[in-house]
Amino acid sequence: MSDSDDVCVLLPTMDEVETVARVVEAFRDAGLDEILVIDGGSSDGTQEAAREAGARVVEQSGRGKGQAVREAVRDHIDAPYVVMADADATYDADDVDAMLEPLLSGEADHVIGNRFADMRPGAMTRLNQIGNRIINLAFRLIHGERYRDILSGYRAFTRESFLRLHLTADGFGIETEMAVECVKNRQSVAVVPVTYRERPGGSATNLHPVRDGGVIFIELYRKAKTNNPLFYFGSLGALSTSAGAVMTGYVLYRWFVYGATHEIIAIGAVGAALLGIQLLIFGFLADMILSLHREQAARYERAIDDGSD
The missing domain is CATH 3.90.550.10 (Spore Coat Polysaccharide Biosynthesis Protein SpsA; Chain A)
Structure with a gap:
């Protein structure tokens, strides 16, 4: 020691x-x-x-x-x-x-x-x-x-x-x-x-x-x-998209089986699906930006190390 x-x-x-x-x-x-x-x-x-x-x-x-x-x-x-x-x-x-x-x-x-x-x-x-x-x-x-x-x-x-x-x-x-x-x-x-x-x-x-x-x-x-924006925004996007899919399935089931329409739920389903897709896209973009930032930071550190040598 x-x-x-x-x-x-x-x-x-x-x-x-x-x-x-x-x-x-x-x-x-x-x-x-x-x-x-x-x-x-x-x-x-x-x-x-x-x-x-x-x-x-x-x-x-x-x-x-x-x-x-x-x-x-x-x-x-x-x-x-x-x-x-x-x-x-x-x-x-x-x-x-x-x-x-x-x-x-x-x-x-x-x-x-x-x-x-x-x-x-x-x-x-x-x-x-x-x-x-x-x-x-x-x-x-x-x-x-x-x-x-x-x-x-x-x-x-x-x-x-x-x-x-x-x-x-x-x-x-x-x-x-x-x-x-x-x-x-x-x-x-x-x-x-x-x-x-x-x-x-x-x-x-x-x-x-x-x-x-x-x-x-x-x-x-x-x-x-x-630290991992793809996971963060992707998980939220997947959850929102899944909720939209479930609501869409419910609306379609009620319409085909009973002939009933659920306009409010249908609007909610579309909104949830669109929000989910946007979050997924944003997650991919944020992940790309983070990767580029890390690459630039690594290059900067290598340049500093080379300069000190």
Whole structure:
């Protein structure tokens, strides 16, 4: 590992007094002294426990994990390398060397810890496992990369690469947004197997599977607008065209079988079909523009590299 002064461990917290001290101590035992706890205004003594364990504690100015991470990296961290983890003692601090190695070797700008590589019994409910698998599959389908565990809270990245990401999510959607932005900005990403354990008894999760899962799906789809416009507009176009086809079929069935006319539904069917076709065409055009933009950006980067040589 490089000098420990080059690495800052970032722990976003919210009412995690039961576990935060042991997490801070575990990372200190792993050789990392610069540990920043950014807290969302805990009322259970989380901040005091973190300070006593040796962490630097800052209370975030806003709310939500995403806002905390952005504020911490932008305003409170100077180290070139950042390790981000949850403060619930589900991750193993001993995996930190493996997480940092791709950064220190120059292999990657961003590292994701794959929890599914060594998930201990009870670490994740069956519902959450299914939801995670579906979200990772959707990410691969929409954004074309297989990161295996885009919802993992165990990350390592260079501060410079993080500041190049356009991040706006305030809550648990931050991990998904980071993964999408890495694809969009063509950052090199490494996936490292890590251990994932059950939360210790007495600690409560801040995650709400249904609500937060919905937010993550919306974030995935919203980001497709600029990263995969053919999927974004094409899916909307296909849905609208299908709705028009169904309405057309209904109108024709009623007319042939019963001789009944449905002018309003027929007008709606034509409108839906036309809208769907227009969205599909727009999706193809937007995809072509994006491809040309990426080609121009690649040429510009190569020209910059050739000039620097």
